[in-house]
Amino acid sequence: MQYEPVIGLEVHAQLRTRSKVFCGCSTRFGAPPNSQTCPVCLGLPGSLPVVNGRAVEMAAMAGLALDCRINRRSLLARKNYFYPDLPKGYQISQFEEPLAVDGRVRVPLPDRGTPGVPGTLRELDVGIIRVHLEEDAGKSIHAARQDTLVNLNRCGVPLMEIVTCPDLRSGREASDFLDYLRRVLIFLSLCDGNMEEGSLRCDANVSVRPVGETSLGTKTEIKNLNSFRFLNKALDYEIRRQVRVLESGRQVVQETRLWEEDREETRPMRSKEEAHDYRYFPDPDLLPIVIPAERLEEIRKTMPELPADRARRFGSQYGLDPGDTLVATRTPEFADYFEASAERARNPKSVLNWMVGDVTHRLRKDGRGLHESPVKASDLGELIRLLDDGTISGKMAKGVFDRMYETGKSPGAIVREQNLAQISDRSELETVVSGILESHSEAVERYRNGKRGLLGFFVGQVMRQTRGQANPKMVNELLRKMLDQ
Amino acid sequence: MSITPKEVRRIAELAHLEFSPAELERFVGQFQRILDYFEQLRQVDTKGVEPTYHGLAEIPEAGAVRPDRNQPSLAPETVLEGAPKARKGYFRVPRVIE
Numbered sequence: 234m235q236y237e238p239v240i241g242l243e244v245h246a247q248l249r250t251r252s253k254v255f256c257g258c259s260t261r262f263g264a265p266p267n268s269q270t271c272p273v274c275l276g277l278p279g280s281l282p283v284v285n286g287r288a289v290e291m292a293a294m295a296g297l298a299l300d301c302r303i304n305r306r307s308l309l310a311r312k313n314y315f316y317p318d319l320p321k322g323y324q325i326s327q328f329e330e331p332l333a334v335d336g337r338v339r340v341p342l343p344d345r346g347t348p349g350v351p352g353t354l355r356e357l358d359v360g361i362i363r364v365h366l367e368e369d370a371g372k373s374i375h376a377a378r379q380d381t382l383v384n385l386n387r388c389g390v391p392l393m394e395i396v397t398c399p400d401l402r403s404g405r406e407a408s409d410f411l412d413y414l415r416r417v418l419i420f421l422s423l424c425d426g427n428m429e430e431g432s433l434r435c436d437a438n439v440s441v442r443p444v445g446e447t448s449l450g451t452k453t454e455i456k457n458l459n460s461f462r463f464l465n466k467a468l469d470y471e472i473r474r475q476v477r478v479l480e481s482g483r484q485v486v487q488e489t490r491l492w493e494e495d496r497e498e499t500r501p502m503r504s505k506e507e508a509h510d511y512r513y514f515p516d517p518d519l520l521p522i523v524i525p526a527e528r529l530e531e532i533r534k535t536m537p538e539l540p541a542d543r544a545r546r547f548g549s550q551y552g553l554d555p556g557d558t559l560v561a562t563r564t565p566e567f568a569d570y571f572e573a574s575a576e577r578a579r580n581p582k583s584v585l586n587w588m589v590g591d592v593t594h595r596l597r598k599d600g601r602g603l604h605e606s607p608v609k610a611s612d613l614g615e616l617i618r619l620l621d622d623g624t625i626s627g628k629m630a631k632g633v634f635d636r637m638y639e640t641g642k643s644p645g646a647i648v649r650e651q652n653l654a655q656i657s658d659r660s661e662l663e664t665v666v667s668g669i670l671e672s673h674s675e676a677v678e679r680y681r682n683g684k685r686g687l688l689g690f691f692v693g694q695v696m697r698q699t700r701g702q703a704n705p706k707m708v709n710e711l712l713r714k715m716l717d718q
Numbered sequence: 719m720s721i722t723p724k725e726v727r728r729i730a731e732l733a734h735l736e737f738s739p740a741e742l743e744r745f746v747g748q749f750q751r752i753l754d755y756f757e758q759l760r761q762v763d764t765k766g767v768e769p770t771y772h773g774l775a776e777i778p779e780a781g782a783v784r785p786d787r788n789q790p791s792l793a794p795e796t797v798l799e800g801a802p803k804a805r806k807g808y809f810r811v812p813r814v815i816e
Contacts, residue, residue, distance in 0.1 A: 250786045257789025266807040267794045275797065286783030308771060315734055317811040374808070375815050382808035385797070510732055520772050 235444040236479070238472040239452075240401035240437055241362075244414060246393045246424040247369065247432040248291045254368050254391035255282030255325065255519075262430050266384040274368075274389035276321030281518055284309070288391040289332075289522055291423050292366045294532050295393055296333025298417050298539055299361045303529055307332045307365070309519040312511045317383050318371035326367035326394075328513040332522065336361030340413040341541050343556045354555040359410050360398030366522070367392050372431075387431075393423070399438065399449065404468035408461045411435055416540045420565050428459050435459070437468060440485070441475045450475070451485040455499055457492045467492035471499050543568055551581035561585055566603045570610040577614025580621050587613060591631070595638050607641040608634070616644040623657040623704055624648065657704040659711075662695075665703070666711045669694045680716055688712060719757060721749045 253260055256273035272280035296303045308330045311323040340357040369392045371385040395414065401407045415433055418424040425432050435458045440450035455471055458464040470492075475485050490499040538546070544558035547568075553561060561571045571588060575581040592613065596606055616637065620630045625648060636647045647653070656662055669691060670677050680687040688709075695708050726745050730737055737745070770776075794807055803810035 252784075252786050252788050257784070257787060258791045259788050265794065267797045267809070268807075269791045270797050271789070271791050275792075283782075283784040285786050287786035289783060313732070317809070317814060373814060375813065380803070380805075380810045380812060381814045382805060382810055384808055510728075512732065515771050517772070520775055 234480070236441040236472075236476045237444045237446075238402055238468075238475075239399045239440050239442060239449055240403075240407050240468060241399040242395075242397045242401065242407060242411065243436045243438070244395045244397075244411065245369075245434045245436075246295075246395065246418055246426075248288050248391040248393055248423055249425055250285055250287050250291070250391055252285060253389035254285050254288045254366070255389055258389065260390045262432075264386055266382075267386060269386040270388065274320075275385065282325065282516075284519060284522065285391060288366060289524065290528075290532055291391075292332050292364060292393045293524055293529060294421060294536055295395070295418065295423055296336065296364045297529075297533055297536060298421055299333070299336035299338055299364060299395070301333035301336030301361060301364055303333045303524060304330055305524060305526065305529075306330065307522045309366075309516045309522065310513045311516045312367075312513055314511060316370065316373075317381060318373045318385070318388070320371070320385060320388065324368060324370060325516055325519070326513075327365035329515075330521075331363045331365035333364040334362065336364065338410070338414065338417075339541065340410055341544060341559060342409055343559060354559070357406060357409055359400045362396040362398055364393060364395050367394055399440075404465040404472070407437060407468055408465045411464060412461060413540070416563070420540050420543075421537055428461075431459065435464060437464070439468060439471050439475070441472055441479065450479075451487050453485065453487065453499075454489045455492060456489060456502065463492055463494060466497065467499055470497065474499065537565075540568075547571075547581075551575055553581055553585065557582070557585055560589065564603075570603055570606075570613075573610035574614040574617070577611050578617035578621070580617055583617050583621070584614065587617065587634075591634055607639070608637045609641075612637060612643050619644055619648065623655060623706075625653060625655050626705060629653050629655065653702065655704045656699055656702050657707060659707065662699075662703055662707055662711055663715075665695055665698055666691075666708065666715060669698065670715060677716065688716075691716070719753050721746060721753060 247260070248254075250260060252258060253274055256271050258269045258271050258274055261269065273282055293303050307327060309325055310328040312326045312328070313323040315322055338359045338361060340359065341354050342357055344353040344355045369387050369390040371383055371388040374382040374384070376382070397410070401410060415424075415426045415428075418433070419426045427433065437455045437458060438452045439455060440452035442448070442450040453471065453475070455467055458467055471490070478485050486501075489502045491502045492499050540562045544555075544562045547553050547558040547561050548555060562568045567588070571581075571584060574584045574588070578584050592603075592606065592608065596603060613634075616630060616633060619625050619633075620627065625633060633644050633647050633653065636642070636651075637644055640647070642650075656665075673691070673694070676687055676690060680691075691712050692705070692708055695703050695712070696705075723742055723746050726742055726749060730742070730745075798804040798807070798809065801809045
């Protein structure tokens with residue numbers, strides 16, 4: 234029997250606020266343990282939480298970006314369970330009436346079905362069930378055969394939970410979706426997207442069903458999917474496992490499983506604390522969150538361009554191929570650099586090639602990010618312009634680029650300094666070429682008698698006389714014209 | 719609606735509380751009286767009435783949000799003062815994962 238996997242994701246994204254969601258403690262990652270806590274996030278008696286307005290607006294902006302309906306009023310609820318990294322004994326979250334519901338994401342992807350054809354993109358359509366605001370828990374460290382150590386700095390850091398519909402059909406689709414969602418959050422400056430530091434985390438609900446079946450099979454929840462590679466591998470493993478279970482006539486058990494990278498398998502999670510009844514109720518310490526329509530409109534207006542919209546615009550405005558529009562919008566920095574450079578160069582395709590090639594290679598070699606590039610975007614554009622208008626040759630451009638990278642100087646300054654400018658002046662080159670032909674009349678004779686290979690010799694002579702600065706294309710053209718007349 | 723001793727035991731379990739059989743018996747009666755009261759409230763026709771989620775929900779000033787600004791945190795030593803066990807700045811608790 235053929236089986237079809239059905240996958241939905243729950244993504245947790247830390248919002249990039251300065252302070253926690255219900256108190257003023259810092260959200261900075263990597264501080265000494267338990268140095269960023271206060272009575273509110275420790276859940277000490279008598280303390281009262283007050284919601285961070287910025288966190289609410291950021292979650293609302295995410296809801297808008299994911300095409301959700303934003304609830305004018307939403308409720309903060311207590312989710313009750315016991316765990317050492319949760320000092321209050323409950324997590325403040327949202328249950329009934331979350332901040333945003335019923336969204337949809339169209340993930341633009343290169344169409345892998347038609348290799349070599351640059352013309353098409355396809356879209357992966359993923360429904361969003363809800364986006365809600367909640368607080369993060371602390372972090373537990375479980376070293377082998379030792380007590381658990383708890384750091385509560387992360388307690389109360391604002392988290393946004395994004396829940397998708399079960400619309401994904403493979404590990405690949407899941408990681409493609411997560412990759413795009415991550416880019417949306419980064420382009421909107423809502424989350425830094427750092428999966429290694431846990432700012433973006435992902436759990437998956439997975440089930441399989443016979444192809445053609447419309448009801449859902451029994452699902453398992455996979456936790457610990459904190460890289461794209463793990464997500465891909467863990468889901469594919471779990472799909473295979475469930476198919477094996479069903480094919481052997483057994484039933485899939487509904488349970489939470491953990492991806493174990495060392496063993497490359499998912500295993501049932503065994504925890505001493507298992508509460509399956511969270512007894513949600515509205516938090517009496519907090520009022521409902523209200524976002525007035527006017528405020529929501531302001532948020533909508535100040536929302537930066539989404540990566541898919543920007544890619545589409547790069548296609549129409551700069552004439553990039555669909556595949557290239559995705560390359561140019563990998564990160565906001567890359568897209569900004571591309572635009573600033575393309576404005577100057579008027580040759581967007583060449584800008585992208587330089588960025589993917591020389592710029593990226595040099596930066597990678599030095600372990601630098603694009604924002605640390607000694608070559609400014611406008612200077613790269615200027616370099617490409619000098620190349621395109623024939624002022625310098627392709628070979629010279631490489632040298633000028635290296636010099637720009639080393640000194641941070643503008644390409645114009647380097648060309649002047651090194652007297653590099655290519656000779657593209659027609660009459661000047663004509664004088665040089667005719668002089669060469671006169672002083673090598675014997676070779677000219679042999680060329681005209683059929684020894685065509687001598688063309689290279691003449692080119693070499695011209696280059697020698699101009700110290701390599703003659704425009705090679707023009708030299709070739711002039712030589713042919715004057716030799717063949 | 720009536721509550722059973724089994725449900726009261728479950729609620730105690732979820733709250734990590736232990737009670738004697740006599741105490742549980744007493745709670746069954748007390749829980750039942752609360753539920754009976756809500757049953758009585760349910761008789762009121764509330765069709766078209768917005769739920770009140772909070773006593774202050776109608777007062778706009780009470781719903782004020784906090785600006786995203788940092789306030790000083792407690793010193794780690796102070797935070798760990800109440801911890802039965804601590805190690806290297808961390809709270810130390812019995813091993814959670816098997």
